[in-house]
Amino acid sequence: MRFVAVLLLSAIFSAGSAGAQPIGEADLLRHIEILASDKFEGREPGTTGENKTVNYIASQWSAAGLVSAGDEGSWYAPVSLVERTPEIYRLQVADSRSRQFVRVAQDEIILRSRDASFRKLDMPMVFAGYAGPDSGQGSVSIAGKLVFLPRNPPESAEELPDYRDRKLQLIREGAIGVIGIVADEWLWPRYRRSFERGTTMLAGPEQHAAVEGLMRYDQFRKLLLRSGRDAEKLLLTSGGIDLIDLDLQANAAVDTALRSYLSHNVIGKIAGSNPARGAILYLGHWDHFGICRTEDPKELERDRICNGAVDNASGISLLIETAARLAGQRPDRDIYFLATTAEEKGLLGARAFVRDPPVALDKFVVAFNADSVALSDNRKRIAVIGLGENELDRDIEIVAAQEGREIDRSGKADVYLERQDGYVFLERGIPAYMITSAFADEERVTAFINGPYHDVSDEVNDSLLLAGAAADADFHVALGRYFASTATYPGKASSGEPDN
Numbered sequence: 001m002r003f004v005a006v007l008l009l010s011a012i013f014s015a016g017s018a019g020a021q022p023i024g025e026a027d028l029l030r031h032i033e034i035l036a037s038d039k040f041e042g043r044e045p046g047t048t049g050e051n052k053t054v055n056y057i058a059s060q061w062s063a064a065g066l067v068s069a070g071d072e073g074s075w076y077a078p079v080s081l082v083e084r085t086p087e088i089y090r091l092q093v094a095d096s097r098s099r100q101f102v103r104v105a106q107d108e109i110i111l112r113s114r115d116a117s118f119r120k121l122d123m124p125m126v127f128a129g130y131a132g133p134d135s136g137q138g139s140v141s142i143a144g145k146l147v148f149l150p151r152n153p154p155e156s157a158e159e160l161p162d163y164r165d166r167k168l169q170l171i172r173e174g175a176i177g178v179i180g181i182v183a184d185e186w187l188w189p190r191y192r193r194s195f196e197r198g199t200t201m202l203a204g205p206e207q208h209a210a211v212e213g214l215m216r217y218d219q220f221r222k223l224l225l226r227s228g229r230d231a232e233k234l235l236l237t238s239g240g241i242d243l244i245d246l247d248l249q250a251n252a253a254v255d256t257a258l259r260s261y262l263s264h265n266v267i268g269k270i271a272g273s274n275p276a277r278g279a280i281l282y283l284g285h286w287d288h289f290g291i292c293r294t295e296d297p298k299e300l301e302r303d304r305i306c307n308g309a310v311d312n313a314s315g316i317s318l319l320i321e322t323a324a325r326l327a328g329q330r331p332d333r334d335i336y337f338l339a340t341t342a343e344e345k346g347l348l349g350a351r352a353f354v355r356d357p358p359v360a361l362d363k364f365v366v367a368f369n370a371d372s373v374a375l376s377d378n379r380k381r382i383a384v385i386g387l388g389e390n391e392l393d394r395d396i397e398i399v400a401a402q403e404g405r406e407i408d409r410s411g412k413a414d415v416y417l418e419r420q421d422g423y424v425f426l427e428r429g430i431p432a433y434m435i436t437s438a439f440a441d442e443e444r445v446t447a448f449i450n451g452p453y454h455d456v457s458d459e460v461n462d463s464l465l466l467a468g469a470a471a472d473a474d475f476h477v478a479l480g481r482y483f484a485s486t487a488t489y490p491g492k493a494s495s496g497e498p499d500n
C-alpha cells in the first residue's frame with residue numbers, strides 16, 4: 001500500500017519540478033573555483049580565509065532564498081576553539097618501594113596540560129587494559145590517578161577503534177591524566193609530531209583531563225619492569241576496561257601554550273509549513289588546512305596553500321546548488337543547511353552544532369552529509385555511508401529506485417563512517433547518511449586518499465570529476481523532497497506526533 005502511494009506522490013513531484021533543469025557540472029565548478037581559489041587561502045578556521053568562505057556561503061544561500069538560522073538572526077553560529085601546543089613537559093617515575101625517581105627521556109613521551117601550567121607530585125599510576133575473562137574489573141579506583149591507555153595494539157598500525165571513547169570514560173571517572181601507549185614504531189613519530197604541533201578542541205564544557213599525552217611502548221615496557229610487570233601480558237585488545245594499579249608514582253611539570261579563537265558554522269533554513277513534524281538537515285564542512293606545512297625545504301618555495309577543491313569545496317558547492325533547487329517551495333518539514341567549521345580538526349563544528357542546535361536535536365529526522373564528492377564520473381552508482389546504522393535504509397532505497405541510482409552493496413566505503421561529520425549525528429541517535437558517487441568508486445577514492453588528499457595538490461584541475469557529483473546533487477534534491485514531505489515520509493512509526 002505504502003509503496004503505491006509513494007509512486008503516485010513521486011509522479012506528482014516529478015510533474016511539479018518538470019521545468020527544473022538538472023544540476024550541471026558547470027553549476028558545481030563555479031563555486032568550487034571560488035572556494036578553492038588562492039584568494040580563500042585554504043579556508044583555515046580563524047583566518048581571513050574563513051571570513052571570505054563563510055560570507056560566500058551565506059550570500060549564496062541568501063540569494064537562493066534561504067533564511068538565516070544562526071545565532072540572533074544571523075547566518076553564523078560562533079564556535080569557540082582552543083589550540084593547545086605543548087611547551088615544556090617533564091615526567092619522573094618511581095616505584096613505590098625504592099622511591100627513586102627517574103626522568104622519562106623527552107623523545108619517549110609528549111604531554112600537554114589543559115590549563116597553561118600543571119604541576120603535581122606523587123600521582124599514582126594505573127593501566128587501563130582491556131579486561132580478559134578473569135579480570136579484577138571495577139576493583140581499582142581511578143580518581144586522581146595518571147592512567148596509561150593502549151592507543152594501538154602491538155604489531156598493528158591501526159588505532160584501537162574505541163580509544164577516544166575509552167579515554168573520555170576515564171576522564172569522566174576522574175583520571176587526572178591519560179597517556180596513550182603507542183606500540184607501533186611507524187605511528188609513534190607521526191602521532192608525536194602531530195601532537196607537538198598543537199591540537200584544537202572546542203572550548204567550554206567538553207571534558208579534558210588535567211594532563212594528556214602519548215608514550216612510546218618501549219618506554220612503557222621499561223617503566224613496568226621497575227615494578228616487576230610484563231607489559232606484553234597487559235596489552236590484551238578486547239573486552240571492557242580493566243584497571244591495574246602499577247605500584248608506580250609520577251611527578252609531572254607541564255606547560256602548554258593556549259590560543260583561543262573564534263570560528264563559525266553557517267546555518268540557513270527553508271521554513272516548512274509544519275515544523276512540528278520535525279526538520280531535515282544537510283551539512284558539509286567548509287574548512288580546510290590553510291597554508292600546509294612541509295619539512296622539505298624545496299617544497300617551501302612552492303605554493304603551499306592547501307586549497308581543498310575536492311575536500312570540501314565540492315561538498316559545499318553541492319549544498320549551495322541543492323539549497324537553490326529546494327528553496328522557493330513550501331516543504332512540510334523545516335529544511336536546515338549547515339556548513340561546519342573545524343571538521344579537519346576532529347569534527348568540531350558538527351560537535352558544537354549538536355551541543356547547541358537551533359531547534360531541539362531530536363526534531364531532526366535525518367541528516368545528509370556531503371564531503372569530497374568530486375571523484376567520479378559515474379552517474380548511477382552511489383555509496384550510502386551509514387547504511388545499516390538506522391531505520392531509514394528502506395526509505396533511502398525507495399528514493400534511489402525512484403531516481404535510477406544503484407546502491408553499492410560492497411560495504412567498502414563503511415571505513416569512512418566515523419571520519420565524517422555525519423557520525424556526530426549518528427552518535428546522538430539521529431539517522432545520518434553520506435551518499436555519493438565518489439565513494440562508490442573504490443579505485444578513485446584510493447587514488448585520491450594516497451594522492452592529493454590533505455595535500456597542496458587538492459586544487460582545481462583536470463582531475464576533478466564532476467558528472468557524478470552533479471548527479472549526487474540532483475539526488476540530494478530528491479532526498480529533500482522525499483524526507484521533508486510528511487506524505488512520503490510520515491516519520492518514525494513510533495513517534496506518534498499528531499499532524500496539526
Ligand SMILES: [Zn+2]
Nearest residue numbers: 311312344454
Ligand atoms: Zn579532509
